Amino acid sequence: MQSDRELAEELNTRLREMVLMMRRVNADQAVTSQQASVLGSLEGGPRRMTELAAEHGVKLPTMTALINRLERDGLVARGRDASDARVVTARITRDGSVQLHRVRERRIGILVQRFAELSEQERDTLTAALPLLGRLFADPDRPAPAA
Amino acid sequence: MQSDRELAEELNTRLREMVLMMRRVNADQAVTSQQASVLGSLEGGPRRMTELAAEHGVKLPTMTALINRLERDGLVARGRDASDARVVTARITRDGSVQLHRVRERRIGILVQRFAELSEQERDTLTAALPLLGRLFADPDRPAPAA
DNA sequence: ATATTAACTTAGTATGGCTAAGTAATTGAG
DNA sequence: CTCAATTACTTAGCCATACTAAGTTAATAT
Numbered sequence: 001m002q003s004d005r006e007l008a009e010e011l012n013t014r015l016r017e018m019v020l021m022m023r024r025v026n027a028d029q030a031v032t033s034q035q036a037s038v039l040g041s042l043e044g045g046p047r048r049m050t051e052l053a054a055e056h057g058v059k060l061p062t063m064t065a066l067i068n069r070l071e072r073d074g075l076v077a078r079g080r081d082a083s084d085a086r087v088v089t090a091r092i093t094r095d096g097s098v099q100l101h102r103v104r105e106r107r108i109g110i111l112v113q114r115f116a117e118l119s120e121q122e123r124d125t126l127t128a129a130l131p132l133l134g135r136l137f138a139d140p141d142r143p144a145p146a147a
Numbered sequence: 148m149q150s151d152r153e154l155a156e157e158l159n160t161r162l163r164e165m166v167l168m169m170r171r172v173n174a175d176q177a178v179t180s181q182q183a184s185v186l187g188s189l190e191g192g193p194r195r196m197t198e199l200a201a202e203h204g205v206k207l208p209t210m211t212a213l214i215n216r217l218e219r220d221g222l223v224a225r226g227r228d229a230s231d232a233r234v235v236t237a238r239i240t241r242d243g244s245v246q247l248h249r250v251r252e253r254r255i256g257i258l259v260q261r262f263a264e265l266s267e268q269e270r271d272t273l274t275a276a277l278p279l280l281g282r283l284f285a286d287p288d289r290p291a292p293a294a
Numbered sequence: 295a296t297a298t299t300a301a302c303t304t305a306g307t308a309t310g311g312c313t314a315a316g317t318a319a320t321t322g323a324g
Numbered sequence: 325c326t327c328a329a330t331t332a333c334t335t336a337g338c339c340a341t342a343c344t345a346a347g348t349t350a351a352t353a354t
Contacts, residue, residue, distance in 0.1 A: 004263070005259060007258075007262060007277070011258055012258065017284040018162060018165065021284045024204055040163075049301075049303095050300090057174075058342070059342080062342055062343075064302070064303060065341070065342085086300065104159070107159055108152070108156060111154075111155035112151045112152060115283075117282065122279050123151075125272070126154065128272050129276030129279075132269050133161045133164075134161055134164065136262075136265075137164040137165045137167075174342095181310065195332085196334095197331090197332065207333065207334085208311090208333085209311055210333095212309085212310070212311085215334095216308095231332085232319055234332065235332075
């Protein structure tokens with residue numbers, strides 16, 4: 001039986017491990033994890049710059065730079081909004097979709113490998129815990145990103 | 148009952164949420180999360196540059212730059228190894244400890260707050276799942292960082 | 295009609311990552 | 325013992341990603 005404090009400390013440690021692992025998994029990939037994250041937001045269709053910045057918790061100029069690089073590399077294309085000439089939209093290109101798929105499969109593949117080392121019962125425990133993690137980390141101000 | 152694949156996809160989504168949340172929590176802090184992480188490695192005493200780089204999964208020149216900035220801000224101090232004149236060590240200063248404590252309390256405080264919204268049973272589920280996450284994210288090549 | 299607001303971009307600065315190349319100290323081979 | 329190779333680190337130069345402040349253009353409101 002652990003106190004909330006101890007539980008929080010352990011979770012904090014796991015978060016650190018998780019961040020380090022994701023960094024290792026993503027090293028030497030063609031697309032950075034930040035770029036993959038933005039591409040994920042575009043899967044459902046074009047999005048406004050402002051929306052993207054808010055969803056990813058960055059300021060607008062940062063998103064401008066991110067989209068500039070993705071556009072330069074041919075992974076997204078900029079567009080305009082018909083009803084408001086100030087608005088700039090970004091959509092994912094075919095190349096972008098291919099890259100996104102690649103990154104996602106890589107990450108999920110690694111997680112699946114790791115799951116193989118868990119027992120049936122341990123997998124059940126994890127299955128039960130995932131929605132709780134979702135509640136712990138959800139942002140009340142912002143809807144969850146698409147992927 | 149979920150397949151490993153579905154489980155991995157859900158975990159991948161949770162990972163994204165966690166990263167976004169930790170970014171929000173750490174925004175507007177005096178010390179970046181990377182800096183806090185390095186300071187955490189120094190709590191147990193001075194460490195060599197090489198060790199620090201390996202532990203944090205970065206190359207040596209990156210650690211040099213990180214320590215340069217921390218030294219400039221007075222949060223760590225460089226030292227020398229008595230037995231090998233090539234070796235440079237870093238130790239945390241009093242100011243560094245204060246900053247580290249501040250960041251850690253902030254993060255843990257937020258997690259504890261979130262735990263308050265969980266039921267007793269849900270907390271138990273989480274307690275059972277955390278060690279599993281540790282196994283999923285552990286780096287076989289590298290021992291877990293101190294904090 | 296014009297002032298304000300909103301949506302972006304540009305410019306400038308900092309952190310944090312990399313590789314390649316340089317320096318100084320230790321180790322090892324002959 | 326000498327000198328080449330290795331080890332530990334730093335420097336230099338590049339890129340991605342973050343910020344604020346300031347500029348531009350379009351929409352809104354007075």
